[in-house]
Amino acid sequence: MRWGTYFAVCAAVISIGLALGVTMPLVSLRLESWGYDSFAIGVMAATPALGVLLGALVAGRWAARLGVTRLMQACLLFSALSVALLALLPSYPLWLALRLVIGVALTVVFILGESWINQLAPERWRGRLVALYGTGYALSQLSGPLLLGALGSATDSGFWAGTGLLIGGSLVLFGRSGAPRVDAHSASGRGLWAFCRRLPAIAWAVALFAAFEAMILTLMPVYMLREGFGESLALTLVSVVVVGDAALQLPIGWLADYMPRISLFRACGLLLLLSSLSLPLLLHTDLVWPLLLLFGASAGGLFTLALILIGERYRDDELVRANAHVSQLWGIGCLIGPLFTGAASQWLSGHALPLLMALGAAGFVWLVWRQDDFAEPAPV
Template structure:
């Protein structure tokens, strides 16, 4: 939820959860089909990694712009209606990428990014409203797992459709459009939003920097990895037909480890857990150049690394929830999503530039730098807390 709002319905209980979680699968599918497909298509057209990264960063730019207004859009159109329209907008944009010249990809990225962000924010809001308070952790674990399954489905679809021609774009659009069906089936139970007391989310960017920093880091790694990991795989010697499967290694780890990591976060200091996750992320980034030339060791490393790193978002959000309540939590959630979107802006551009500067291992170099910077932040905050 991106601003304080009044909840007028309970979100429809199980029916609402099925609708919202079904739509979140569309979010994951949208990311995992669109980002690698677009990157590979641009490379086929002779576009450099730097420009591919810059173009992908427009996705994050639109996310930053739309986030403060999502709840207002939902209040005016209705939560379910806005959710369904955003999924359809993303589906409609996908074939247009294939038909358009490169300069037109920038406004298309803005439209697609805004649609995907709206889907993400409203799905998460609906899940939080409909989840029973005593089972919220379990529901959020299911949510994260379904999201990861959505991420895994994209490369599978691309494997069977191929990455050349119009077919993968049309198939991806059709699958996304089907994702509106569970939402439309629950129109009557969707939570209603009305404008309430507005609390600016800006100050919450700095009140919980360990949590918001985790969102920024995760956004940078996730968007950068899904858009540029196939290119990294090609540069270290793997065939085009198999590099689209590298993202599955990351998502399998997410599917297996989201719920265990969430349960672990309820039992230990979340800042210490986030420090451990980031440390593991840095170690994994350093290992990638060692194993990247051999496909199956590369896939195994991505599975373990991706599963642990993927919990940055879940644990960071839990840490945020433990610090704020009510309207403050709503504003803090907006700050969290804003930072995630900011990561989506800086991640692909930075990683793409590093890949051109340090070919073929620039991908691993850039990812390692992101984790190192976050570790400095966490250590600084932990020392500050001990000194008080």
């Protein structure tokens, strides 16, 4: 087990979470201050999802030519440049283009980084090591809104902080080894439908968590503002959701190494369904604080367990290809979630965000209880 490499790759991916945690709410709040409506903000939030879909198509070919480590470093530096340009070019159409570029570059880092982490993890520790990565990523997103609250949304300090974080993420990868072996056809995105048919609950969980994450960092601050909370309190409430995401990932990962993982998968789906339905009812009560913790923990548990279940089945090219499908599903979730929620918030209900999450959780619960493919022997 290459512990130094494991923590370096985790740090590189976590730098993305912190940078996004600062810049995504800042973009939404800036657009809100410019007078854009919920649908326009939702379109901006969904734009990186198109980049995710493109990144999943090219990651394997680029990695085969440049090498996993050098490609991850290049994408982090290119993302840093794009975030800097958000500060220098305050224009809605230009921001759409920059967010698309950021989506492509960071998707490549996610595909290769998560494959690298799963490849390094021994089976007996897989649950805990993947959960530790998930906890670190969630904590980075938690720190993002808190850092933005300290810096304020009136200046461009948040954009410059994100730029520095991405540059730092590139630097920690120098000299690291043990990356998955990748050929030009890996992570090409082919076979997504077959992957979804074979593991429909895992596929749904990934798309659902992607929609959750995109909406929490972009539309939830706006949702809280329109429900009467001040900006500082709204960002704090968003951070509480991410605290919940981070707080229980290590316990979930530990349990995943000692008990049936499908049972944990089902429990997280049920908790997400119940907490989503309860949020509109308890939003203006003291119970909203523990409820938001549960909301974040159950959603984060779905994604952590999905990665664990994928990691126990695949290695090398197959693992990278599976993570490319994860990124495609992530892009679909990030695209559909903000678009539907932004439109529904404007034209149907102010509580569209939690209600649509409840609908998605109900779909997952139905899928995970009707299939038994988790009992199949892992290909590895």
